[in-house]
Amino acid sequence: MSTTKLELRTALGRVYRDVLPNPPRTCTPEEIPVIDLSPLFLDDLSQRNEVAAQIRSAAVNTGFFYIKNHGVPAEKIAKCKQQVLNFMKQPVEKKDLISSKKHSKFYNGYIGPKSTNISPTESVDVKESFSFRYRPEVDPDHPMDISQIPEDVRPWIRGEEFVWEGTSHLPEFKEDLIAYWGAMLTLARRLVKSFALSLGLEENYWDDKVTHPGADSVFNYYRPRTDEETAKKFVSLGSHTDLQLFTLLWQDNIGGLQVLTKEGQWIKAPPIEGTIVVNIGDYMMRLCNDIYKSTVHRVANESKLERVSMPFFFGLNFNCVESVVPSCVTETNPAKYGPISCGDWCQMRFELERKEFEKKHATATSLAPSAVVVAG
Numbered sequence: 001m002s003t004t005k006l007e008l009r010t011a012l013g014r015v016y017r018d019v020l021p022n023p024p025r026t027c028t029p030e031e032i033p034v035i036d037l038s039p040l041f042l043d044d045l046s047q048r049n050e051v052a053a054q055i056r057s058a059a060v061n062t063g064f065f066y067i068k069n070h071g072v073p074a075e076k077i078a079k080c081k082q083q084v085l086n087f088m089k090q091p092v093e094k095k096d097l098i099s100s101k102k103h104s105k106f107y108n109g110y111i112g113p114k115s116t117n118i119s120p121t122e123s124v125d126v127k128e129s130f131s132f133r134y135r136p137e138v139d140p141d142h143p144m145d146i147s148q149i150p151e152d153v154r155p156w157i158r159g160e161e162f163v164w165e166g167t168s169h170l171p172e173f174k175e176d177l178i179a180y181w182g183a184m185l186t187l188a189r190r191l192v193k194s195f196a197l198s199l200g201l202e203e204n205y206w207d208d209k210v211t212h213p214g215a216d217s218v219f220n221y222y223r224p225r226t227d228e229e230t231a232k233k234f235v236s237l238g239s240h241t242d243l244q245l246f247t248l249l250w251q252d253n254i255g256g257l258q259v260l261t262k263e264g265q266w267i268k269a270p271p272i273e274g275t276i277v278v279n280i281g282d283y284m285m286r287l288c289n290d291i292y293k294s295t296v297h298r299v300a301n302e303s304k305l306e307r308v309s310m311p312f313f314f315g316l317n318f319n320c321v322e323s324v325v326p327s328c329v330t331e332t333n334p335a336k337y338g339p340i341s342c343g344d345w346c347q348m349r350f351e352l353e354r355k356e357f358e359k360k361h362a363t364a365t366s367l368a369p370s371a372v373v374v375a376g
């Protein structure tokens with residue numbers, strides 16, 4: 001069957017994927033399995049190993065899976081989603097109080113609709129979003145003042161206060177968002193242990209490298225596309241891979257997330273009540289010598305309803321320089337990549353994306369990444 005080439009931006013330049021001409025179809029449970037995380041909260045290593053084996057199987061296959069019984073309370077998610085809507089329904093002048101372009105050094109804050117172009121060969125992204133990044137004062141597992149952070153990590157702390165200053169008129173906004181972010185961070189620290197196990201490493205292999213980690217929350221708001229945008233093939237969010245170790249993606253019940261399989265078939269990852277989607281990021285793929293897949297995905301909100309998603313992008317402490325992990329290297333499969341810090345890795349892609357957007361859309365007033373921040 002004849003395929004088309006999809007061009008993707010990575011920190012190291014362009015890569016290409018072949019895409020089949022078939023329309024997107026719904027995924028099967030084998031392609032994107034649901035993994036039950038309850039055993040992670042038990043004191044039984046063999047059961048935790050079983051979860052790790054399921055993660056490995058999904059990670060070498062499509063690179064996407066759902067998790068259930070993940071420990072993030074539904075109420076925290078619901079409150080956070082409501083706050084995202086409260087923010088997004090404001091007039092643009094209010095949203096611009098936390099404009100990323102105007103106020104941020106490190107890609108925090110609000111990015112308006114059609115102000116990013118995550119896929120170089122697709123349209124600009126119709127979605128709008130805002131984001132915030134790791135701050136030690138609100139770390140749920142060991143809150144501390146920035147002055148207590150080790151000196152090598154401190155310059156890499158990326159959260160910025162203006163996000164909260166410019167939203168202080170919204171009651172409980174910071175509290176509800178941080179409660180969600182904190183629950184996702186705790187879950188990610190638990191899950192990174194499973195990823196270590198899944199790679200034949202000690203469970204605590206990365207524990208001391210996620211003390212002040214890449215922990216970027218992005219809140220995406222997808223208004224329905226207009227008929228004209230649909231006719232002109234505007235994407236809600238273009239094809240891309242995420243950046244860091246892995247992404248925890250909460251999506252509402254509208255649907256629209258699509259994932260590209262190894263065979264080049266777009267499959268739909270529909271919402272499943274009570275679950276969070278997990279997908280592998282580019283940094284993890286690199287540390288795994290490409291054994292785990294950082295999978296291309298995109299969003300098409302084909303409904304006539306608004307959609308919200310709340311991805312959380314998780315990486316190592318940004319100062320950590322990490323090489324391909326020993327268990328992914330053999331004599332016949334030597335390390336393909338040298339060491340690089342998680343922070344430099346993310347920064348390279350953010351800068352690339354920003355520069356290219358500025359060049360292509362020279363008159364645009366706001367930019368910066370979404371999935372890239374996250375993206376993680």
Ligand SMILES: O=C(O)CCC(=O)C(=O)O
Pocket residue numbers: 218220237242249251256257297298299308309310311370371372374375
């Ligand atoms: O909205 C979604 O379902 C996906 C969002 C996403 O891929 C991203 O922000 O990186």
Ligand SMILES: [Fe+2]
Pocket residue numbers: 240241242297371375
């Ligand atoms: Fe993404």
